[in-house]
Amino acid sequence: MGEQVKLFKTWSSAFGLRIVWALKLKGIQYESIDEDLTNKSPLLLQYNPVYKKIPVLVYNGRPIVESLIILEYIDETWKQNPLLPEDPHKRATARFWAKFGDDKVMSSLWQILTEQGKEREEALVQATENLKFIEEELKGKRFFGGEKIGFLDIALGWLANLVPVLEEILGFKVIDKAGFPFLSEWMLEFSSVPAIKENLPLHDKMFSKFRAYLAAAPDK
């Protein structure tokens, strides 16, 4: 089984990072191809003609796209260190919250950053509401996956990585210890897991990137 696994990603994309984490946790060797999104490679466009995005996983010459779909594919193809639990209801719950993270939490956090004044306050209220649901889901557990990190930890892992950057830019805490005791603790624990720790973009690099992105964004 010397078949190459290739991962098309960028250095900073949260979605690509999920796949790095999953591959590392399962001990899967892979070739990493970092894309310049302003100048996408022909290969990327060939492998993901519909969305033209990263991440793309290529295995046995066949591409798989969309990060949560890739995670499921990895879990089904390489059975060591399972990411999803056995029980169907727990699996469905993990999928539900992963989707919630992507559909609602991410956009509401982003809105805090991009909005000003009253709209920013409203965005903060919405984001806090969303995060409270996540906090509740975590309650009593070390990780979303229980004793070990699993699918949902990986799917929500971007929180541990991005939120501190957003908070530094904003100058205030969004996930504070008082309001989010479990999530705050989880962010630290998650970032300390070796496979994760060794594969986190540098905080300073992320900070610069987001600061530059916001500065360049047109005024509303």
Place this chain on the structure above:
Amino acid sequence: MAASVSLFGYWASPFTLRIKWALKLKGIQYEYIEEDLPNKSPLLLQYNPVHKKIPVLVHEGKPLAESLVIMEYIDEVWKESPLLPQDPYGRAKARFWSNFADDKCVPSVMRTFVAEGEDKEKAAEEAREHLKTLESGLEGKQLFGGEKINFVDVAVGWIGIWARIVEKIADVNLIDAKTMPLLDAWFAKFLELPTIKECVPPWDKLLEHNRGFRNILTYAAT
């Protein structure tokens, strides 16, 4: 095993229809609870506090929300007549197309539905583009599942009904038989299957409901 299955739904909801189809295809007995959407039941709000939406499936007292998540759950618990293929790559493709339909086809058809004039034409063009892309997922087959219907057919088939309703109400062309012959044929074949057809609400009721829905949406936008 007296395990009870309940489905909270709305008669005109396509997302509820997906679940009805999945349950029917697997021969699962269930209790159906029709929700009055402007007046959601306390039970629904308790079962789906995050989104407060239908469909919600309750199995052995445990609720689940989000129709594609529910469909995967049903497929994992009741293993007869599998909806997803066995092989990981086939499963990834099925998940891809189901999500593509929800991410791209559905919103663009909705935008066509509520738009007027030039905006409507632009929206319809975009929707047609996405439908054409969806067609490529068929890979020349008659059904996404090949000989039998699969997860994607069940997840996406309802667009064949709704697109026709939008076409009629908004007076646009969405499923273009000339430029998307395979897609057109697929919708026709899928929706004629007895098990599928039996669950679909009457056309004129859907038309009336959606006319009213459109009025509300376009009024709200002004």
